[in-house]
Amino acid sequence: MRVALYQNNPVFGEVEKNVNSVLDAVRDETFDILVLPELFATGYQFTDRDEAAALADKTGEGYTYTTLKGLSAARDALIVYGFPELSGDKLFNSALAIEPGGQFYLYQKTHLFDTEKDIFDPGWTGFSVFTFRDVKIGLMICFDWRFPESARKLGLLGAQIICHPSNLVLPHCPDSMVVRALENNVFTITADRVGRENRAGGELEFIGKSRIIAPDGKVLGQLGTDEPGFLAVDIDPALADNKKVTPRNDLFDDRRPEFY
Numbered sequence: 001m002r003v004a005l006y007q008n009n010p011v012f013g014e015v016e017k018n019v020n021s022v023l024d025a026v027r028d029e030t031f032d033i034l035v036l037p038e039l040f041a042t043g044y045q046f047t048d049r050d051e052a053a054a055l056a057d058k059t060g061e062g063y064t065y066t067t068l069k070g071l072s073a074a075r076d077a078l079i080v081y082g083f084p085e086l087s088g089d090k091l092f093n094s095a096l097a098i099e100p101g102g103q104f105y106l107y108q109k110t111h112l113f114d115t116e117k118d119i120f121d122p123g124w125t126g127f128s129v130f131t132f133r134d135v136k137i138g139l140m141i142c143f144d145w146r147f148p149e150s151a152r153k154l155g156l157l158g159a160q161i162i163c164h165p166s167n168l169v170l171p172h173c174p175d176s177m178v179v180r181a182l183e184n185n186v187f188t189i190t191a192d193r194v195g196r197e198n199r200a201g202g203e204l205e206f207i208g209k210s211r212i213i214a215p216d217g218k219v220l221g222q223l224g225t226d227e228p229g230f231l232a233v234d235i236d237p238a239l240a241d242n243k244k245v246t247p248r249n250d251l252f253d254d255r256r257p258e259f260y
């Protein structure tokens with residue numbers, strides 16, 4: 001299975017331009033799964049909730065969804081991306097995974113970061129796993145990395161690949177994802193962005209370093225800190241199935257939750 005990510009540098013608020021630039025960038029690439037960053041089409045730093053709501057989509061509607069549904073069908077691939085989700089009077093920082101047949105899976109960010117708490121409601125989906133071509137896939141978004149329970153829950157649910165749309169500003173995530181992969185014996189795909197935003201009281205610099213990591217913690221590929229880019233690797237998802245550390249140690253069976 002060929003898994004891929006695209007690291008972008010969106011122009012804030014220019015949704016169509018940002019979506020189309022991803023389409024252009026992946027036109028000649030091949031992949032079975034493509035992961036895009038958190039809020040990849042809108043930009044990150046909303047000045048207030050109203051501005052975010054104006055750029056948000058209802059799930060299954062809008063230019064971003066329609067275009068990526070078309071990409072999924074045309075390329076026969078799973079497309080995972082982050083977007084601001086309007087649901088009634090709630091606003092979530094969400095990710096959607098769209099299958100070629102049009103079926104989709106929604107995840108709403110559980111752990112909001114810093115000023116996101118002024119903009120978004122904490123998600124209510126919780127963590128779940130779905131199957132794409134016999135491979136079990138889980139979703140988490142950016143700052144969820146800081147809570148090992150996120151990846152652990154997905155691992156316990158059987159995820160073989162964790163797709164992780166991100167807009168990283170803290171330096172520790174790329175290294176921490178090695179540990180998330182290792183402690184759950186799963187593949188991880190962190191699709192980050194690059195560039196800066198200075199819109200809502202303070203400049204943010206996004207660190208790039210998008211990564212695909214194997215269950216043994218090996219970094220299979222990584223992008224740089226400044227430039228957009230595409231990254232793809234061929235993996236065997238079954239490598240995520242054996243949770244043995246030694247013949248007598250199993251990552252999940254040896255847990256002793258009564259002491260946690």
Ligand code: ACM
Nearest residue numbers: 113142143167169
């Ligand atoms: C983040 O969760 N976007 C830092």
